[in-house]
Structures are given as C-alpha cells and as structure tokens.
Amino acid sequence: MYAPVRRGCSKLKLPEHVREYLDRKGIWELFPPQREAVEKGLFDDENLLIAAPTASGKTLLAEMRALHELIESHGETRVVYVVPFRALAREKYEELTNVIEFCREKGLEPTIEISTGDVRRPIRELRPGITVTTAEKLDASLRSRPSLVEEVDLLVLDEVHIVGDRNRGATYEALIALVRTFREKVSLLALSATVGNAEELADWLDATPVISDWRPVKLEHRIVEVPSASEKDAKVRKLIRKCLREGGQALVFLYSRRRAMTEAKNLSRTVSGLLSEDEKKELRTLAERVSELGEGEETEILAYAVMRGVAFHHAGLTAEQRALVEDAFREGLLKVVVSTPTLAAGVNLPARYVIIKDFGMRLGNEIKPTKNEFKQMAGRAGRPGYDDMGLVFVLTTSNWKELAEEYVHSEADPVQSRIWVSGPQLRRFLLGLVAAGFCRQIADVMRVALNTFMSSVNIRPEDAVLSSLKMLVDWGFLEELEGELTATKVGHAVSQSYLTPDSAKFLLRCMEEVGTEENVVLPSITLCPDFQPAPISSKSRELSTLDAFMGGSPSIEADEVLELAVEEFGYDDWELERRLAWAEALSDWVSGSPDRSILRKYDLYPGDLYRAKDDAAWIAWGMSRLARAAGITWRSPLLSRRLEYGVPKEALELTEVEGVGRTLAMRLYRAGYHSVRDLAEATVPELTRVRGIGEQLARKILESARRLTGT
Ligand SMILES: Nc1ncnc2c1ncn2[C@@H]1O[C@H](COP(=O)(O)OP(=O)(O)OP(=O)(O)O)[C@@H](O)[C@H]1O
Structure with a gap:
C-alpha cells in the first residue's frame, strides 16, 4: 500500500511501511536527491546509482530500499551492503540495525551481521536480512564459497567511486564485475560522491543515474594567503577560536601523521581555555579511556590533547581509539580533530569549519591535495542539523593560490578504472x-x-x-x-x-630455496608485497639491518631471502631497510616484548603495529597452506597464532583462556603458570598476586581454565 509523504512532496508516493519508518525517525520531507531516486524507481526494483555530496541522504535511501525489499519478501531478501573501508562498516551496521528492528517489530525475522577483517574466516552464508561487509572480505569469501554469489539479492555498493582508488579500486571493481556476471537477478544500489563521470559509472552498472550537487548545508570556500609557516599556525589558532566561540567544531587537515599529532598538542592549549568545567570533567574521563586503549608516547599525547578538547586521528591509532575519537566528536565533546586525509575518505564526520592547512605540498611526484582529496576534505564542512553553513578555509602561499581557486570552482575528477x-x-x-x-x-x-x-x-x-x-x-x-x-x-x-599470486610466487621460492623456519619466514613475510609496511624507524639499531633482525647473528638464510626479494621486486635500499625493520619488530612481538618497548624502539604507532601483526599472521597462515600444497615441510606451525597473540611458543597455550591477552599471558608465564592446567589448579588468591588481576578476573580465568581442562 502506498501513501503520500507529508509536506513538500505531496505528489510523491511512498510504500506505507517506508513512510512509517521515516515517521519514526522524525523525517517528514525527503531531500531533493532522495525525491529524485524515488521518482526514478527506488521502490520498483530499478538499479540506481546515486551520486551526491556528503550528508545528502544516500544512506537513508539504502535503508529505505532494504526495508522495502525485506518487507515485500516477508523478511527473506538477502541484502549485502559493501563498504570500501573497515572503519565505515561499524557506522553503517548501526544505522541499518534500525531497519532490521523495524522488520522484527512487524513479525518478520531477518538478521543483521557485520563481517569485516580477517580473510582467514570467510563468510559462510548470507542469511535473510543484511550483511555489512568489505569488498575484500566478500571477494575472499567467494573463493571458498562460490555459491555465496547466488545468495545476493540486493547489492548496495557504498562509496563506489573508490573503484578509482589506486590501492583499493581494483578489488572493488573486480568484485562488482564478478557478482554481476554470475548473479543476473541481483539488484544494485550504488552510492557515490559527486564525481566527474557519474553517468559512465551508471552505464557500467546498468543503473539509472541520480546525479545531484544538492547539499543540506551550504558550503563556502575562503582561500587565505599566508606568507609563512609560522603565520599559518597563528591563523589556524585564530580560526579555531572564532569557530568555537560561535559554538562550532573544526576539522584541520594536514599531510603528516607526526605533524597532526604536534598540531593537536599545540591547539589543545588554545582550546582548553574555551571549555566549560563540565566539559573538562567529561574530557578527563574520555582521556582515561584513550590511555587504556593503547600504549606508547602517541597514546600519551592523544590523551593529553583529548583532555583539552582536541584529538588527532589517523591510521596509526588503534581501531578502538579512532572509534572513541569519532564518537566524542559527533557528540560535540571534542571540539577539534586534526587529521590526515584518510578521515575525509573513510569516516562521516562533518564539522562547521574545515581548515586545509597544507595546500600545495609536494609529496613524491604529486602536489597535494589532489583535486578529489580536496573535494573530500572540503565536503566535510557543515554539520546538518547544527550548522547553517559549512566553511572551508584553504591556507596557502601565493604560488598555489591559483590552483586552489581552480579546485574550488571545478568539477570533481572522473573516476578511472585501476x-x-x-x-x-x-x-x-x-x-x-x-x-x-x-x-x-x-x-x-x-x-x-x-x-x-x-x-x-x-x-x-x-x-x-x-x-x-x-x-x-x-x-x-x-x-x-x-x-x-x-x-x-x-x-x-x-x-x-587470498595472497596475490605475485606474493605467493615469492613466498614459495623463499620456502623452497631457503626454508620454513621462523628466521626465514618472518623476513619473507615482510618482504612480500602483500605486506604493506607502515612508517617505521630503524635508527635505533647499531648492527647492520640484516644482523639486527637476526638478533645479532648474521644468517645466510636471511641474506638469501633478501636477494630473492631484490630479484623479484627490485626494492631499493630504503624499501629493504624498512621491510627488514618490520621483520625485526615482529620478531620482538612474537618473543613477547612489551608493546611499549616495541613502539618506542621502532618509533611506531600502536595502530600500525597491530595492523602489521594481523597482516603478518594472515600471510604466515597463507604460507603454511602454500607449503602443504607444494609438499614443503612447514617448520613454523605456531607462528601464525603467535603473530596474532604476540607471545612466544611457551606462553601460547595461556591465551586460550578467556580474559588472558598478550600482556597477561606473559605475566602469568613469568609467575610460573606455563599451561592451562597450571591455571586450572590455581586459587583466586594466588592469581590475584599477578599484576593486573583482580578478584573478578581471577574467577573468570579459573572458570575458563577449568572448563578447558574439564576439571
Ligand atoms: N530527508 C531527510 N530529512 C532529514 N534528515 C535526513 C533526511 N535524509 C537523511 N537525513 C539525515 O541526514 C544525515 C545524513 O544522511 P546520510 O547519512 O543518509 O547521508 P549520506 O549521503 O549517506 O552521507 P555520506 O556520503 O557521508 O555517507 C543523517 O543523520 C540522516 O538521518
């Protein structure tokens, strides 16, 4: 049954359940791109591509379409919502949970699942309802369960312009081609930022285009010519003060993680004077949580800045720290976030002021930002429901002013296949x-x-x-x-x-020609292209790189791995140096070295360390499968799990016990508990003698250990 939506779009007919859903959300009128999407067949099984700016209501269109299909199919439709970044999945999952709850209230039984990350654990089935996943995860899952493709009824492609991304685009494009070839009945809803060739994208997807540059909050650009770097600092401080006095929040973008951290620290002095006592109190609690979620100098600086209303945000933070920063900014508690452009690409976090501090910077062969990066960053200005206008300040020297003008006034670049x-x-x-x-x-x-x-x-x-x-x-x-x-x-x-054949070929050569012991496997992992090394410092080492990661004893085997890598991939010294520094860092990790000392020794961010160990655990697991298939004896059977947990062989068993992570496993081991059985035989008072174990945790550990040993 269809009913007109109230006010503003009387001619528009919406299905009754959709209207009810919107009513509950307090949405009385559709935004212009949404109206156009409804007119062009959102509820008539049409493939649609919506290309519209940030916050123009694209996700809500996906919610409406999913809801409609679920209701019409009595809860049987399987919706797959694909995001290009893991960080986006959580946000979408939360929004789409509303759709599922609504269906369940109507007596239907669809479910919602989120499946991202580890490609070692593929999606086994798509259940009626919604699955939120990343392109990589779905692509990897289709290799072990090709019939999954026949289970996709509605495919939502979020941020589909990422097809043009140098790193992630190819996988996204390939996945779309695969699903469309082997699941003819699939219906598509593609959501995109405004791009120069949205019609071409729509043509590719056999979708009706809905292209709009309508924004819920007007955007204004101000190009600010600043003669020197020091004046840039003063200008940013002035803008921040103005923004906060007006009751707004600000995002500052610049191009280096280290500078983002320093900038946040510096700005925190400006911001702290503008906070109320209540805010300061809440921020103190937030800072404590930030400290609990990470280690090292960066975490300390983040906590320091957060206490004063400012945060930095980039891929070096742990996923939990990033989520905390994002939530606190959305709630208005944090006033300023200083970020590298990753935030603009991956997270929906609008603010009244966007300040682009590094306009016209040379990074490698590129002038930064690129036009599309610029559009992404600028597009974050203006918080719907809070701001009447979003202001973008572009700080630049006179030689880049013209380019800034051009960026402001031109269309976004077209997306190109990668x-x-x-x-x-x-x-x-x-x-x-x-x-x-x-x-x-x-x-x-x-x-x-x-x-x-x-x-x-x-x-x-x-x-x-x-x-x-x-x-x-x-x-x-x-x-x-x-x-x-x-x-x-x-x-x-x-x-x-899910290794690339290029990496697999190299890893097979390393195993066949050099060996499969841990001292060969670790450098093989970090030297293969599927391991993407984050910035790391090797300056703390006195020995030559090669000697150092072997713990001081030169090894012919490692030398051979290095030679193979140079032969296969032509790495230069700099690349070799940082990849080998990672082998060394991971060797410390699996020896159980404390996080803090690894972070300090290699000048690492916690997020980078944890991502690297996850990637290495995946590659080690892949190597063991390759070895088995190629008839090579695999001599590092526990390495993948040890990389995951960061413990030496002897302490690995302890991590099976609930509540025992890396740090605790090492402490328990040192305190003389060498097996699950040792733990099962302990008493609560004995366990509480170990640092970090209170009574409650001691009980949990005992229970779990006794369950595991059947005692
Ligand atoms: N018609 C509407 N009326 C009022 N609010 C709306 C309407 N449509 C969407 N919104 C709200 O506006 C905000 C932005 O919408 P949404 O997340 O759907 O935008 P988006 O285009 O998907 O943004 P992004 O590109 O950043 O993902 C949300 O809080 C949403 O609930």
Missing part, C-alpha cells in the same frame, strides 16, 4: 575466477572481464587478461589446454589464501 594497471590484484582476480570454479574457459574469463568498468569505457581487456593468464600458467598456478583452464593444487591454495 584494474588493468594493478597487475597483482588483476592476477588474484583471474586466478580466483578459475580456482573457485566460476570460469573454465578463457572465453568465460573474458565474459567477466567485459563486465568491468574498464571495458565499459571502451578499453579492451583482452591483452591484459591473456598476458596475466599466461603469467599464472608460467608460475605454475594454472594449467591451460586448448583454451580450457584449470587451477593446480598450489594455484588453489594461492587463491584460497
């Missing part, structure tokens, strides 16, 4: 198609390739596909006989591990 220029991802995609059984013939592979964005804009994929397939055959991952393709045993293992 798939054919990103060799390793393309090869992973093609190998997966064959190994998972989606394609048997070269012609089948071409059929999928023709569904990529690149093909849809008339760039022919044949040459790239054929040369990549040939490489996969040469490397022993595929076999080809008269156009018929099959994956070899090792090829299957590569595909299921």
Whole structure:
C-alpha cells in the first residue's frame, strides 16, 4: 500500500511501511536527491546509482530500499551492503540495525551481521536480512564459497567511486564485475560522491543515474594567503577560536601523521581555555579511556590533547581509539580533530569549519591535495542539523593560490578504472575466477572481464587478461589446454589464501630455496608485497639491518631471502631497510616484548603495529597452506597464532583462556603458570598476586581454565 509523504512532496508516493519508518525517525520531507531516486524507481526494483555530496541522504535511501525489499519478501531478501573501508562498516551496521528492528517489530525475522577483517574466516552464508561487509572480505569469501554469489539479492555498493582508488579500486571493481556476471537477478544500489563521470559509472552498472550537487548545508570556500609557516599556525589558532566561540567544531587537515599529532598538542592549549568545567570533567574521563586503549608516547599525547578538547586521528591509532575519537566528536565533546586525509575518505564526520592547512605540498611526484582529496576534505564542512553553513578555509602561499581557486570552482575528477594497471590484484582476480570454479574457459574469463568498468569505457581487456593468464600458467598456478583452464593444487591454495599470486610466487621460492623456519619466514613475510609496511624507524639499531633482525647473528638464510626479494621486486635500499625493520619488530612481538618497548624502539604507532601483526599472521597462515600444497615441510606451525597473540611458543597455550591477552599471558608465564592446567589448579588468591588481576578476573580465568581442562 502506498501513501503520500507529508509536506513538500505531496505528489510523491511512498510504500506505507517506508513512510512509517521515516515517521519514526522524525523525517517528514525527503531531500531533493532522495525525491529524485524515488521518482526514478527506488521502490520498483530499478538499479540506481546515486551520486551526491556528503550528508545528502544516500544512506537513508539504502535503508529505505532494504526495508522495502525485506518487507515485500516477508523478511527473506538477502541484502549485502559493501563498504570500501573497515572503519565505515561499524557506522553503517548501526544505522541499518534500525531497519532490521523495524522488520522484527512487524513479525518478520531477518538478521543483521557485520563481517569485516580477517580473510582467514570467510563468510559462510548470507542469511535473510543484511550483511555489512568489505569488498575484500566478500571477494575472499567467494573463493571458498562460490555459491555465496547466488545468495545476493540486493547489492548496495557504498562509496563506489573508490573503484578509482589506486590501492583499493581494483578489488572493488573486480568484485562488482564478478557478482554481476554470475548473479543476473541481483539488484544494485550504488552510492557515490559527486564525481566527474557519474553517468559512465551508471552505464557500467546498468543503473539509472541520480546525479545531484544538492547539499543540506551550504558550503563556502575562503582561500587565505599566508606568507609563512609560522603565520599559518597563528591563523589556524585564530580560526579555531572564532569557530568555537560561535559554538562550532573544526576539522584541520594536514599531510603528516607526526605533524597532526604536534598540531593537536599545540591547539589543545588554545582550546582548553574555551571549555566549560563540565566539559573538562567529561574530557578527563574520555582521556582515561584513550590511555587504556593503547600504549606508547602517541597514546600519551592523544590523551593529553583529548583532555583539552582536541584529538588527532589517523591510521596509526588503534581501531578502538579512532572509534572513541569519532564518537566524542559527533557528540560535540571534542571540539577539534586534526587529521590526515584518510578521515575525509573513510569516516562521516562533518564539522562547521574545515581548515586545509597544507595546500600545495609536494609529496613524491604529486602536489597535494589532489583535486578529489580536496573535494573530500572540503565536503566535510557543515554539520546538518547544527550548522547553517559549512566553511572551508584553504591556507596557502601565493604560488598555489591559483590552483586552489581552480579546485574550488571545478568539477570533481572522473573516476578511472585501476584494474588493468594493478597487475597483482588483476592476477588474484583471474586466478580466483578459475580456482573457485566460476570460469573454465578463457572465453568465460573474458565474459567477466567485459563486465568491468574498464571495458565499459571502451578499453579492451583482452591483452591484459591473456598476458596475466599466461603469467599464472608460467608460475605454475594454472594449467591451460586448448583454451580450457584449470587451477593446480598450489594455484588453489594461492587463491584460497587470498595472497596475490605475485606474493605467493615469492613466498614459495623463499620456502623452497631457503626454508620454513621462523628466521626465514618472518623476513619473507615482510618482504612480500602483500605486506604493506607502515612508517617505521630503524635508527635505533647499531648492527647492520640484516644482523639486527637476526638478533645479532648474521644468517645466510636471511641474506638469501633478501636477494630473492631484490630479484623479484627490485626494492631499493630504503624499501629493504624498512621491510627488514618490520621483520625485526615482529620478531620482538612474537618473543613477547612489551608493546611499549616495541613502539618506542621502532618509533611506531600502536595502530600500525597491530595492523602489521594481523597482516603478518594472515600471510604466515597463507604460507603454511602454500607449503602443504607444494609438499614443503612447514617448520613454523605456531607462528601464525603467535603473530596474532604476540607471545612466544611457551606462553601460547595461556591465551586460550578467556580474559588472558598478550600482556597477561606473559605475566602469568613469568609467575610460573606455563599451561592451562597450571591455571586450572590455581586459587583466586594466588592469581590475584599477578599484576593486573583482580578478584573478578581471577574467577573468570579459573572458570575458563577449568572448563578447558574439564576439571
Ligand atoms: N530527508 C531527510 N530529512 C532529514 N534528515 C535526513 C533526511 N535524509 C537523511 N537525513 C539525515 O541526514 C544525515 C545524513 O544522511 P546520510 O547519512 O543518509 O547521508 P549520506 O549521503 O549517506 O552521507 P555520506 O556520503 O557521508 O555517507 C543523517 O543523520 C540522516 O538521518
């Protein structure tokens, strides 16, 4: 049953349940892009691409569409909501939970799940309801469960312009091509920022475009010419004071994590004088939580700034710290966030003032920001419901003023396909198609390739596909006989591990030619391209890099790994140095060295360390599968789990006990508890003698240990 929406759009008909849902959310009128989407078939099973600015209500359209399909199917539809960044998943999951709750109140039984991160634990099934996931996770899952593709009814592609991203674009594009080829009945809702070629994207997706530059809050740009860096600092402080006095919040963007941290510290002096006593009290509590969630100097500085109403935000923070900062900023408690552009790309965090401090900076071969980065950052200005206007301040010297003007007045750049220029991802995609059984013939592979964005804009994929397939055959991952393709045993293992074939080939060589002991495996991991090294310092070491990560004893094996890496990937000294520094840091990690000392020794951010150990645990797991498939004896059986938990072999067992993480496992081990059985036989008073264990935790540990040992 359809009913008109109240006020402002009387001609528009909405399904009754959608109207009720909007009523409950207090939404009485649709925004212009939303009206257009309804008129163009949001509720009529149409594929749609919505390209509109931040906060123009795209997510709400996805909620309405999902709700409608769930109600119409009596709760049976399976909606897959794909996000390009893990950080976005949590936010979307929370919003979409409202849809599921609404359906359940109507007596239906759909569920909502979030599945991101670890590709070692694939999605097993798509249940009726909504699954929020990342492109990587879904792509990896399709390798072990290809039939998942037939379970996708509605595919929501959030931030689909990320297809043009240098690092993540290829996987997103490949995934879309795969689902569209093998699930003809899928309906699509693609959401995008405003991009220069939204119509081309829509064409590719067979979707009706809804393109709008309507914003809920007006945006105004001010280009501010500043003669010197020191005057930039003074200018930022002045703007922050003005913004806060007006009751607003500010985002400051700049291009280095270290400078973001220093800037936050400096600005905290300006901001603290403008806080009320109540705010200071709440911020003290928040700062304590920040300290609990991380270690090291950066955490201390973050807590210091947070106590004064300011935070920095970048990928070096732990996921929990970032979530805390984001929530506190949304609640208005934090007044200023200083960030690298990652925040603009990945998190929905609007503010009244956006200050772009580093306009016209050379980073490598690029002038920063690029136009699309600029649009992303500027687009965060103006908080709907709080601000009448969003103000973007671009601080620049006279030589970049013209470029700033151009950015302000021009359209966003077009999205370009990355798939054919990103060799390793393309090869992973093609190998997966064959190994998972989606394609048997070269012609089948071409059929999928023709569904990529690149093909849809008339760039022919044949040459790239054929040369990549040939490489996969040469490397022993595929076999080809008269156009018929099959994956070899090792090829299957590569595909299921989700390693790129390029990394897998190198890792296999390391294992075959050098060995599989831990001292070979750790540098093999950090030297393969699937390990993406975050900034790390190696200056603390006195020995040569190679000697140092071997704990001071030079090793012929490690030298051989290094040579293979140079041969395969042509790394320069700088790249080798930092990848080897990571091998050393991870070696400290699996030896149980305290987080704090690792962070200090290598000048690391906690988020970078934890991400690196997760990636390394995945690669080690992948290596063990490759070894098995290739008939190589794997001599580091516990390494993947030790990388995950950061403990030596002897203490690993203790981490099976509930409530026992890395730090506690090491403390318990040192206190003489060497097995779960030792713990099961302990008493509460004995356990509370270990630092960090109170009575409650002691009981929990005992219970869990006794359960595990059946005593
Ligand atoms: N028609 C509406 N009336 C009032 N508020 C709305 C309406 N549509 C959406 N909103 C609210 O505006 C805010 C932004 O909407 P939404 O998150 O859907 O935008 P978006 O385009 O998805 O943003 P982003 O690109 O950052 O993800 C949300 O708080 C949402 O509830």
